[in-house]
Amino acid sequence: MGANSKKYAIYYAPQSASRVLAMFARLFLTHPRSVGESYFEHQRVAISFAGPLLLAGFACLLHAVIPGLCERTASSRIERLHARLLNGQRQR
Helix, strand or coil, X not given: CCHHHHHHCCCCCCCCHHHHHHHHHHHHCHHHHHCCCCHHHHHHHHHHHHHHHHHHHHHHHHHHHCCCXXXXXXXXXXXXXXXXXXXXXXXX
């Protein structure tokens, strides 16, 4: 490390606590509150949607390889999830 190493050093100024809290709120709290849920309630609901969506995605992959299998599996799962979302039945 010679004299030139200083010119490549990057200095990060510490952020104020209010900026950090605002960023935390934006990333973790704003959206759940907008749908009337706490962070953990929203997490539970999102996971309850993720499982069926993953299964639907797997059914699509299987259908891509063997078209005779899972002909309506993915679409019917997605239709049920969509109805659940529209009817306000976000909770499982």
